[in-house]
Amino acid sequence: MDNSIITTEPLMPRETAVHEPHEHVFIPQHRHHFETEEQQREAGSFGMWLFLLTEIMFFGGLFFAYLLYRNWYYDAFVPASNFLSVKLGGANTAILITSGFFMALAVWAAEMRNKQVLVWTLVLTMIFGWAFIGIKGVEWHDEWVHHHIPGAGFDIAEFVNPSAHGITDQKAIPPDMAQHSQIFFFLYFGMTGMHALHMIIGLGLLLWLLWRAQRGDFTAGYVAPIENFALYWHFVDIVWLFLFPLLYLINRHPLS
Amino acid sequence: MTHVAQQPQEQHYHDPANVTNPEHASHHIVTPAVYGIVYATLLAFTILTIFAADWNLGVFNPVVALAIACTKAVVVILFFMHVKYQSNLIKMTVASGFFTFIVLITMTLSDYMSRAWGLW
Numbered sequence: 001m002d003n004s005i006i007t008t009e010p011l012m013p014r015e016t017a018v019h020e021p022h023e024h025v026f027i028p029q030h031r032h033h034f035e036t037e038e039q040q041r042e043a044g045s046f047g048m049w050l051f052l053l054t055e056i057m058f059f060g061g062l063f064f065a066y067l068l069y070r071n072w073y074y075d076a077f078v079p080a081s082n083f084l085s086v087k088l089g090g091a092n093t094a095i096l097i098t099s100g101f102f103m104a105l106a107v108w109a110a111e112m113r114n115k116q117v118l119v120w121t122l123v124l125t126m127i128f129g130w131a132f133i134g135i136k137g138v139e140w141h142d143e144w145v146h147h148h149i150p151g152a153g154f155d156i157a158e159f160v161n162p163s164a165h166g167i168t169d170q171k172a173i174p175p176d177m178a179q180h181s182q183i184f185f186f187l188y189f190g191m192t193g194m195h196a197l198h199m200i201i202g203l204g205l206l207l208w209l210l211w212r213a214q215r216g217d218f219t220a221g222y223v224a225p226i227e228n229f230a231l232y233w234h235f236v237d238i239v240w241l242f243l244f245p246l247l248y249l250i251n252r253h254p255l256s
Numbered sequence: 257m258t259h260v261a262q263q264p265q266e267q268h269y270h271d272p273a274n275v276t277n278p279e280h281a282s283h284h285i286v287t288p289a290v291y292g293i294v295y296a297t298l299l300a301f302t303i304l305t306i307f308a309a310d311w312n313l314g315v316f317n318p319v320v321a322l323a324i325a326c327t328k329a330v331v332v333i334l335f336f337m338h339v340k341y342q343s344n345l346i347k348m349t350v351a352s353g354f355f356t357f358i359v360l361i362t363m364t365l366s367d368y369m370s371r372a373w374g375l376w
Contacts, residue, residue, distance in 0.1 A: 056353050
């Protein structure tokens with residue numbers, strides 16, 4: 001076992017451990033391969049962030065596809081995008097931010113070792129999370145009713161002849177271009193669907209965290225699972241903060 | 257745990273120069289007041305972006321919408337995700353992720369643009 005640091009010069013005082021007398025508090029969650037609890041905590045956050053970076057790349061690919069196809073088939077993307085309800089999308093944005101706010105408070109409650117506040121903030125995070133999924137379901141149902149699901153059942157009638165379908169504020173587009181609105185809805189369902197899948201996974205994890213929080217696991221100094229889950233939840237929020245303007249808002253005033 | 261490896265005291269390299277993660281650094285706990293301000297800011301920006309979409313700003317509509325979205329994302333990252341209070345290692349990790357993403361977007365976009373040069 002020869003893994004000690006070999007130096008060719010005498011160690012300078014600044015490189016030598018000066019172990020000042022201080023209090024060491026040993027806590028059960030502190031793993032022996034970490035020197036301090038703070039180091040363990042930072043290693044955990046670091047690992048969580050590395051995972052989130054892969055998620056940035058995952059959603060980034062979808063965002064890039066949207067950017068590219070919106071430039072290629074701009075005339076098809078405008079009426080398709082404007083079919084979406086800004087009211088429902090905006091309400092969902094507020095609901096998701098509220099859910100994130102309660103998750104942030106949950107981290108504070110765990111730090112403060114307040115079990116009751118922790119459990120209730122987790123419950124509120126879940127309620128607002130499911131409310132988001134519910135409204136998303138209503139929106140998806142609207143698309144289904146209007147035959148906006150890409151595939152054999154897709155109907156371009158509303159884009160080719162909007163006035164016949166009671167749509168007065170959108171320009172009619174030729175059938176070949178209207179077919180490309182399928183790409184908008186393909187990306188719309190892909191992006192919001194992947195976002196919703198992340199939320200459903202998160203809501204499942206929340207159930208598990210809630211059960212453990214109720215047991216008192218996170219209110220005795222061990223907050224890492226709550227903290228790292230909060231990072232995940234806030235990341236999913238951020239994805240929506242970009243999805244909302246890109247899918248719902250930026251096509252309201254088409255360039256002629 | 258019967259055997260405890262005890263290195264000689266003078267060879268135990270402790271990295272005192274590691275100022276980014278000083279030992280026994282106090283952990284910063286963000287208060288509900290800060291979270292409340294962040295929450296209000298995010299809601300205000302959400303309302304702002306919806307109103308901004310109603311004005312005809314021409315080519316600047318997407319620019320304004322994305323600028324507001326980026327502002328909101330930065331606020332979430334700094335305060336809700338505690339990056340403002342984290343070590344430089346975490347700050348660099350987060351920044352490198354977004355930097356790499358921008359590099360990938362730029363390279364892919366320049367490829368698509370140069371292949372259809374003049375046709376867009």
